[in-house]
Amino acid sequence: MTDTILQTAPGKTSDTAEIVLSVQNLSTEFHSKKGIVRAVDGMSFDLRKREILAIVGESGSGKSVTSLSIMGLLPHPAGRIADGRVLFEGRDLGQLSDRDMRKIRGTGLAMIFQEPLTSLNPVLPIGRQMTEGIMQHLGLGLAEARERAIEMMRSVSIPAPEARLKDFPHQYSGGMLQRIMIAIAMSCDPRILIADEPTTALDVTIQAQILDLMRTLRDRTGASIVLITHDMGVVAELADRVIVMYCGRKVEEGLVEKVFHRPRHPYTLGLLGSLPILGQAGAVGDTELTEIPGVVPSLDALPPGCRFSERCGFATDRCRAEDPPFEEAAPGHFTACWHSDQLERAAR
Amino acid sequence: MTPMPILELDGLVKRFPIKSRLFGPKQWLTAVNGVSLEIRAGETLGLVGESGCGKSTVGKAIMKLHDPSDGRILIKGKDIAPLTRAGMKPVWRKVQTIFQDPFASLNPRMTAGAIVGEPLTIHGLAKGAEKVRIVSDTFRKVGLRPDQMDRFAHEFSGGQRQRLSIARALVVGPDLIIADEPVSALDVSIQASVINLLIRLQKEMGLAMLFISHDMSVVEHVSHRVAVMYLGRLVESGPRDQIFRNPQHPYTRALLSAVPVADPSRRGRERIVLKGDVPSPIDPPSGCPFRTRCPIAEDVCASAMPGVTALSHGHGFACHVRAREVVA
Known part of the structure; x- marks a missing residue:
């Protein structure tokens, strides 16, 4: 397996050394009845250490497909990464074997899903589901893993964790299960947490x-977080920073403030x-x-030019013909709009 | 003189029996526990609370989709609680519902026009050309085109489907609309247009509306008055600005401070983060239902249910500790 250029590239500044995850020109396609649709189209972003980056x-819009693509969890065989790459601490995740990828999930990348009930196994006690990953990824024995699980449950405020290890998912409330999911995701001290709508059902x-x-987890462990939300x-x-997606593409990116x-961007x-x-x-x-x-156009019937042009109050003939490039409109603030300068008057 | 309320609930209780162990005592889940409120014409009452607090059960009890266990439900002064299904038919014409999920609440095998026109037939209000005219008027009223009447529900987007639900509710000329999470299933950009429409129609037609929602920001935007529920009980109610700018009950305060606000400059504001989860309504805490999570609970809260402390403008709350502070 070749580790990619970034890790060994000479002349790297300390700025780039802080990047823990780099998504480069990622495109993800799905086979559907209507043919191939591109759910994510040329997505790029960098995630820095300790940063919380929201994708909204x-x-x-393609926000969840982006996270599944990063984790290598696309539904198979319907979905596939058509182009681009994902570098985790400089290593190209697409080049890794399943075995190496499994190692990275857990201690490197961990994910929290929206529906805790469907992500946990209903017929296994919570304790088993927590210790399984801890033993696998941290190489601990059962007794140590159990201690670690209890400690993690305590850190997410589950009362009487020792007693609740033997309980099954249905015996927990929805809020508790989501906290359990977070405890599982954080139990191996991942460097990156990807949270897909972690609070939507709550x-x-x-x-x-x-x-x-x-x-608190970010502050305490220094992990970086990708927060996917609507x-x-x-x-x-x-x-800290936000990317706004529309029809599979970034339309705006910058500091939250x-x-x-x-x-x-008008959207x-x-x-x-x-x-x-x-x-x-x-x-x-x-x-x-x-x-x-x-309404949001269907991915197999996108308008020519800017994908938002049909719904946009600022749209002109140019917008309906030419795709606007994703460019820096102000320092660190990017957008894909021909008329971004006109938005000033409309802004609150 | 103030007009008679369109809807008045007086000590509404709804208990559901739940399966219990063989030979064990029968258990009850009390979803709604003594709720009293009223709504007048032209007024929207926002009923808020978290999942399981009983707010939807209140809506269903008013429609008599659930028979109330106790209390009175007065529609224009007439108690409908004892009515049979046949007796309810004229009431159902006056009280209409809009549900959360416009995908599940519209018949996929009927055309849009038939869906909206059906209540007219059921209540014997119109047929033939007259019916078509009323239905197309209603289509226009909710921002749909009459030429869309021949389409099926699946040909409409989520927002348009919710417009169809609204049209179906309005076509019979109701006095009261019960809207149960009417925008929660919609994408943000679609939500706005449905909220605008509901407010506009409510104002134009002078409707009374019970707006049931978990979303405090939406409730603040649409409601004239607000009632806050917790574990089957009303903990606070009153004029909207009183509830949102001068909340008295510790639960209302916590709920408001927990709402994520889409303005990063307000990030540093003081917040009350509640500990733990809502207790089970099968085995609620003694005394005040909120005391297990309440930041200011005292011994008295475990022993007695607090009564209502009335402030000005019909603002009231149920809390032992705050009642003492307000009086002092």
């Missing part, structure tokens, strides 16, 4: 607990305007929420 988008008070927990509120609460306070602007913000409501019916007209 609506259904069909109540808001439990969601606040989980967000706190993820923040919820702009969750992004604003937790992430910049993107929220000065969005440079981001529309998403933010469509949300009622707590504490800012006027009299009922006085202010309308911004509507984004139309």
Whole structure:
């Protein structure tokens, strides 16, 4: 197995040394009844150590497919990576054997899914499911693994963990199971945690607990987190940097403060305007929420030019003909829009 | 004089029997435990709470999809709790529901026009050309085109399907709409247009609306008054601005502070993160249902259920500790 260039490349600055995950020009395709559709199209991003990067988008934007592609968990044989590569600490994950990839999952990359009930085995006690990965990845014996599992359960505030190891998933509440999923994902001290809608199925008070927990884990272990979500509120609460996806592509990327306070893509602007913000409501019916007209186009019937042009209030003939490049509009703030400079007036 | 409320709940209770061990005592799950509220014409009441708090059961009890175990349900002053199915038919014309999932709540084998027109036939309100006219008017009202009447539900997007549900509810000219999480299944960009539509129609038609939701930001945007539920009970209710700007109950405060706000500059605000999970409604805590997670609970909270402390403007809450602080 060849380790890739990055690791051995000369002249690397300390800046690039901090990058723990680099997704380069990733394209992922699915076979469907209508032929091949490209769910992710030329996606690139770098994740730095200790960074929380959010990838936000609506259904069909490709955000979850991006995370499955990174983890090597695409449904087989329907989905495949058509182009690009994923470098984890400089190693090309696509070049690794299944065995090496298994080693990386756990201690290197760990993932939390949206539905804890469907990700856990219903007929195995929680303790077995926790110790299994710990023994496998950390090479511990059963007694030590059990200690580690209890310690992890305590760190995610499961009461009386010793007694609950023998319980089955259905004996836990939804919030507890999601905390268990996080405990399992974090139990081998992964350098990167990929969390796909980790709080979507949960109540808001439990969601606040989980967000706190993820923040604490980053602060304590120095792990990096990729947070996949549709919820702009969750992004604003937790992430350092955000990527907005639309129809399989990045449309905007930058620091959270910049993107929220000065969005440079009409889609981001529309998403933010469509949300009622707590504490800012006027009299009922006085202010309308911004509507984004139309619907997300189907991936097999994308419009020519900019993929958002059909729904965009700023669109001109150029937008309907030419695909805008993804460019730096301000230092560290990128967007793919021909008219990003015009958004200034519209920004709140 | 204030007009009679369209809907009045007086001590509504709904208990479900649950399977228990052979020869064991019969167990009950109390989903709704003594809820009283009222809604007037032209008013939206937001009913909020987390999953399992009983908010949807309240909605279903009003529709009599569940028979209430105790309490009264008054529609324009008439108690519908004892009514039979036949007796309910005229009530169902006046009370209509919009459900969460527009994919599951529309018949896939009927055309959009037939779905929206069906209530007119059921209630014997219109037929023939008259029915077509009313249905196409209603289509326009909810932002659909009358030429879409021949299509089937699956040909519509999620947002359009929810418009169909709204059209079906409005076509019979109801007084009260029960909207149970009407936008929760929709993508953010679609949510906004459905929320705008509901507010506009509610205002234009002077409807009373019970807006059931877990989303505090949406509830603040649509509601005139708000009621907060926890474990089957109302813990606080009142005018929207009182609930959102001057919350009294520790649960309301925690709920509000836990809402993720899409504004990074508010990230540093003080937050109350509750510990633990909601207790089981099969075996609720003694006294105040919130005391097991409450940051300010005292001994008295375990022994007695707090009564309602009334403030001005119909703002009330149920908390021993806060009641003392407010009075002092």
